[in-house]
Amino acid sequence: MNKQEEIKYLIHTHGIKLSMIAEKLGMKVQTLSYLINESNQFxxxxxxxIKKIIDDYQYELNLFEGEIPFPNDLFTDENSKIGIGERIRIFARKKFGTLKKLADEMQISPQQLQQYISGNREPGTRILLKLxxxxxxxxxxxxxxESFESYKIYKLESELRRLKNNLDQIANIIHKNEAGH
Incomplete structure (x- = not known):
């Protein structure tokens, strides 16, 4: 795979719009499209x-606001055919929203996490334990x-988030009442 094909593949798999990349490069979408698809000047x-823009985009992408729904069909046969790297990406999206947040929680660099996601490295025992x-x-x-326990864990985490939000609301009401008296 040459560099142009790699860029096309990354743009497609990450669902990135050419207009966003073109804007960051300071060029027209048509020019970028020509460079990626037809030009010998790549x-x-x-x-x-372009690679840096794509990497920055995927680390800062926050896919969810608020409650993260848990689809019952996440672990269908179609999803079982994907590699470890893509499963790590799915886990990051579902639990943390971004790859950067997962890397921070794992106390590793985003570049190291990218090595596992891209398939350049296989996670060892230390990384698997962190996950x-x-x-x-x-x-x-x-x-x-999927083990049934992971669904139970997800449900418990969702309930914990809900209860924490309720406690935060109660604490705010108490604080307002105390400040008013």
Whole structure:
């Protein structure tokens, strides 16, 4: 796969709009499209700039606001055919919203996390333990099969978030009442 094909693949798999990349590069969408699809002038500098934009985009992407729904069909046969890296990406989206937040929670750099997601490195015991402690179902991560316990954990975490929000609301009401007297 050459650099142009790699960029096209990354744009497609991450669902990134060409207009966003073109805007960050300070060029027209048509120009960017020509460079990626047809031009022989696609050099390392353009490749590096686009790659950085894509990497920055995926680390800062916050896919969810508020409660994260848990689809019952997350672990269907279709999803079991994907690799460990893509499963880590799914886990990051579902639990943390961004890859950067997952990397922060794992106390590793976003670049190290990207190595696992891209398939350049396989996670070892230390990384798997960190993912496990953060609530990732290791059976699903390694083999694509969900254990019933991971659904129970998700439901408990959702209930915990709901109860914490209720407690925060009660604390705010108490604080307002105390300030008013």
């Amino acid at each position: 050099d390392d500098e353009i490749y590096d700039q 496990l402690k953060l609530g990732c179902d290791i059976n699903w991560l390694l083999g694509g099969k």
